[in-house]
Amino acid sequence: MTDAISVADVFSARDHLRGVAHRTPVATSRTLDAMVGRSVFLKCENLQRGGAFKFRGAYNMISRLSDEARRCGVVAYSSGNHAQGVALAARLLDTPAIICMPSDAPAIKVEATRGYGAEIVFYDRMRDDRAALAQRIATERGATLVPPYDHPHIMAGQGTAALELLEQVDDIDTLVVPVGGGGLIAGCAIAAHGTNPAIQVIGVEPDDADDTRRSLLVGQRITISPPATIADGLRVTTPGDLTFPIVQRHVAQIVTVSDDEIREAIRFVMLRMKLVVEPSGAAGVAAVLAGRLPDSSRRVGVIVCGGNIDPPLLASLWGER
Numbered sequence: 001m002t003d004a005i006s007v008a009d010v011f012s013a014r015d016h017l018r019g020v021a022h023r024t025p026v027a028t029s030r031t032l033d034a035m036v037g038r039s040v041f042l043k044c045e046n047l048q049r050g051g052a053f054k055f056r057g058a059y060n061m062i063s064r065l066s067d068e069a070r071r072c073g074v075v076a077y078s079s080g081n082h083a084q085g086v087a088l089a090a091r092l093l094d095t096p097a098i099i100c101m102p103s104d105a106p107a108i109k110v111e112a113t114r115g116y117g118a119e120i121v122f123y124d125r126m127r128d129d130r131a132a133l134a135q136r137i138a139t140e141r142g143a144t145l146v147p148p149y150d151h152p153h154i155m156a157g158q159g160t161a162a163l164e165l166l167e168q169v170d171d172i173d174t175l176v177v178p179v180g181g182g183g184l185i186a187g188c189a190i191a192a193h194g195t196n197p198a199i200q201v202i203g204v205e206p207d208d209a210d211d212t213r214r215s216l217l218v219g220q221r222i223t224i225s226p227p228a229t230i231a232d233g234l235r236v237t238t239p240g241d242l243t244f245p246i247v248q249r250h251v252a253q254i255v256t257v258s259d260d261e262i263r264e265a266i267r268f269v270m271l272r273m274k275l276v277v278e279p280s281g282a283a284g285v286a287a288v289l290a291g292r293l294p295d296s297s298r299r300v301g302v303i304v305c306g307g308n309i310d311p312p313l314l315a316s317l318w319g320e321r
Contacts, residue, residue: 003249004242007194009156010163010187013060017160020092021056022048024161026168027304029273036288039299041172042269043165046277046307051112052233053161053184053305054078054085054148060157061146062089070095073143077101077123077130079232080109081280081306082148087116098143100134106232106310125235126226149183150240159187165301166195174297178283178305179203179212179254180234182243188303189250202293203247203254204283206231206262212239212247213254230259230313233280233306255292262286263317266309278309 027042045053062074073096076086083099090097097118101110102125114120123133131147138145147154161184166172175192177185185203192199205213209227215238223238239247257265262279265286269275277285284302287293293300 001245003190003246005152005156005159005187005190007190009152010159010191010194013056013153013156014160014163016060016063017056017157020059021160023164024048026165027273027275031272032268036291038293038297040288041165041169041299041301042273042285042304043161043301044275045161045303045305046275046281050081050084050088051306051308052081052085052281053158053303054081055088056160057154057157057183058082058085058146059089059092061151061153062086062093062095064153065144069144073097073141074146075100075134075138075141075143076146076148077134078148079105079235080113081233081308083113083118084109084116084308086146087113087118091117098137098141100130100137102130106308108310109308112308149181150242152242155183155187155243157187158184159191161303162188162191163195165303166192169301172199172299172301174200174202174293174300176202176204176284176287176293176300176302178234178280178303179205180236180280181240182212182247183240184303184305185251186243186246189246193250200252200294200297201250202287203251204287205254205256206234206283207256207258209234209236210254210256211237212244213256215239215244216248216254231262231279231283233278234283255287257283257286257290257292261290265289267317275304276307276309277304278306281306
């Protein structure tokens with residue numbers, strides 16, 4: 001079976017994003033390296049436009065629409081970061097945007113999405129089918145649906161984060177990527193293996209949101225109950241139709257981390273590295289700190305996928321010490 005995207009698609013996405021998306025920095029910490037006995041390189045997508053990697057895929061897709069399609073607008077569904085990425089990309093491309101967001105989405109993400117000029121339609125995460133709702137609105141308004149992960153242009157755009165990291169840091173042997181619907185890890189895995197097939201790609205999910213790990217174990221996509229985790233961007237119940245086959249072929253393993261381990265990772269990167277990272281973005285760091293990586297991993301790249309943490313959650317982390 002052929003992958004839904006190739007490394008050429010990731011390079012093409014990079015061309016579309018040049019001068020628009022930030023080439024985010026790579027952060028290191030001698031303290032972190034000493035703690036885990038490896039060299040660790042954090043790709044800071046928390047410093048991307050919109051505060052997360054999602055802008056890459058959203059802009060790559062929307063920028064490729066025809067003038068007529070852009071005039072008709074775009075629709076997306078998201079708990080926050082894809083919402084902001086689509087809203088910002090749509091504003092830059094002068095395209096109307098409607099975003100379906102869960103009623104319990106972090107307030108900071110709702111406010112930012114609205115601030116970029118998008119119209120917001122709320123839904124109940126536990127009861128409503130968000131994809132069906134967004135598709136209905138798109139059909140009614142003649143707009144284009146911009147899915148959060150299951151689209152070739154979305155995956156290719158997200159893969160540019162890994163492409164940059166591998167250009168910024170030599171000899172990475174392991175790439176650690178948080179896993180929600182799989183768009184980020186699919187794009188990054190294609191970019192990594194298109195550059196160096198020997199790189200180990202390791203996905204990270206919260207303990208209670210391990211739909212991709214379980215799906216890999218049985219060899220097919222499964223659906224889990226809506227998970228309870230502080231990593232709201234990773235609360236996906238089934239892997240993507242297009243992303244999962246790429247994960248099967250290119251990802252060495254999926255490891256899981258607890259919410260407490262995610263909290264500790266957020267504290268560490270804030271206090272020791274001066275980086276503000278949201279729970280989903282801290283998942284990869286949590287896996288490194290918790291010793292989930294193979295012993296063979298010596299030069300480790302970690303995609304820190306976002307920094308849009310809800311202020312009350314951030315404040316609560318210090319009361320738990």
